[in-house]
């Protein structure tokens with residue numbers, strides 16, 4: 051059995067790493083196709099280095115573009131490799147354009163497709179990710195759901211029960227394997243921070259950053275938040291957000307500290323030691339929940355309701371009243387919660403279920 055991993059962005063590298071590790075441990079034949087949807091040193095290569103992953107066998111150099119162009123280029127190039135290599139199964143992870151292209155190319159060639167992190171739904175068709183994940187789920191042969199909730203969603207949508215596996219989310223494996231390698235003191239020193247005295251922010255969703263109106267509203271909220279709490283916000287800035295701030299000539303004020311995108315290990319250290327996290331990322335909602343740090347989600351909905359259910363996260367969207375009251379509640383009291391996303395053995399479980 052030969053497995054082909056297809057990945058392309060920062061979160062896919064992180065969440066596929068435990069599965070790749072499981073193949074190496076068990077001497078299972080595999081190779082990696084990297085679409086290079088993410089390609090900058092700090093969005094891509096640093097993750098391969100820190101996670102100790104071999105370079106991909108194929109780098110497709112697709113890069114950025116509109117949805118159609120990017121996905122189309124990927125489809126064409128992935129197909130070429132699959133026709134040549136003829137793997138037994140293709141694994142894709144998450145909800146990016148790389149996932150859609152990988153799953154589609156493989157299924158049209160009648161190669162089995164496994165979708166890691168299947169069954170998540172935000173029910174928000176305005177998100178490109180919602181389209182990608184629904185399409186990928188419905189053309190996959192193996193659906194690896196993090197919890198029972200996603201399995202039930204798959205059944206409800208008519209997906210055959212024998213295709214669905216509840217495995218946990220490999221983000222837990224990644225956090226537990228890598229948190230041991232983190233040098234918290236060194237990272238805090240590097241960024242000039244003190245434990246519990248800063249807020250960690252990530253924001254890159256098109257709904258928050260692609261229009262001037264949405265982006266200026268979030269920036270105004272952040273400035274108000276810094277004023278009201280006296281806290282500084284560390285903001286590792288995603289290239290999409292950076293270019294839109296420049297395009298709209300927005301210059302965030304006092305308290306918001308911009309840094310380049312951080313490496314995986316620095317990111318874990320910065321999240322673990324923050325007072326609170328603000329994010330619109332899906333993966334970070336999971337990671338903060340696993341690390342035991344509360345999180346305010348800068349979105350109106352989430353495909354990861356488990357973090358809300360255990361009290362680890364709150365949806366605040368772009369409403370400042372919800373934002374500050376969410377913070378004040380966590381500032382008063384944090385009730386510890388149990389991580390709902392799995393036991394850290396997801397990588398092994400997924401690989402095992404392919405045999």
Ligand code: UD1
Nearest residue numbers: 059060087088089090093114115145146147178179289290
């Ligand atoms: C993509 C995923 C999103 C995921 C995110 C993780 C889709 C539809 N979106 O969003 O689900 O949460 O990755 O970060 O697949 N850029 C660089 N360097 C890079 C990569 C991108 O400068 O290495 C810039 C380019 O200007 C590009 C922009 O960032 O146009 C957006 O990149 P893109 O891959 O289109 O989407 P993301 O916003 O990163």
